[in-house]
Amino acid sequence: MKLITSPNSPYGRKVRIVLAEKRIDCELLLTDVNQPDNLALAHNPLGKVPVLLLDDGKPVFDSSVIVEYLDHVSPVSRLLPASPRQMVSAKRREALADGIIDATVAIMLERRRPQPQQSEDWIAKQRGKIERGIIAVAEDLGDKKYLLDDSYSLADIATGVMLAYLSFRVPELDWASQHPALAHYLERLEERPSFSETRPQAA
């Protein structure tokens, strides 16, 4: 298998952490999605990373489909619970974390447009998603060690990637000082080799 991703893609990082936790060997093919001839476009009509290329060359996207597939192909370190109710609970938390990342990316892209074309209303709308999302995650975690039944799962991987991405891309949001328990939770996650080996690097 091969994984097409970009160095700092949070969705790609989620997949890379899952690969590491499950000890699945996978070659990384790095591409720049801002280039017109990027590798993702050859395998995903949406031109987005990550894309997993199976051994027969078939592409799998997006990140939530990839991680669910990886959890099924290897029994090592199960990251999604077997019971449908618990499984959907983990996937809902993944969807919330991914949605917060989507809103963060939307703000970043808006800020790159020429100043007169930027919409403050649009940015405020995206910020609202991030702020409500973080409050929901903090309430969900409470004083637990992990989000789901106090055992490490895909919900923690997706949430940890999201929190680290917020600190990386919008440090001024300073979610950590408003939610110290969440900050401590991220610190613990970042100690795992799967997290520490996939940290985003300043461009």
Ligand SMILES: N[C@@H](CCC(=O)N[C@@H](CS)C(=O)NCC(=O)O)C(=O)O
């Ligand atoms: N929902 C997708 C989102 C993927 C995504 O937006 N990736 C970004 C990189 S972080 C991308 O490829 N952007 C290029 C584009 O939208 O053209 C997933 O979870 O894989």
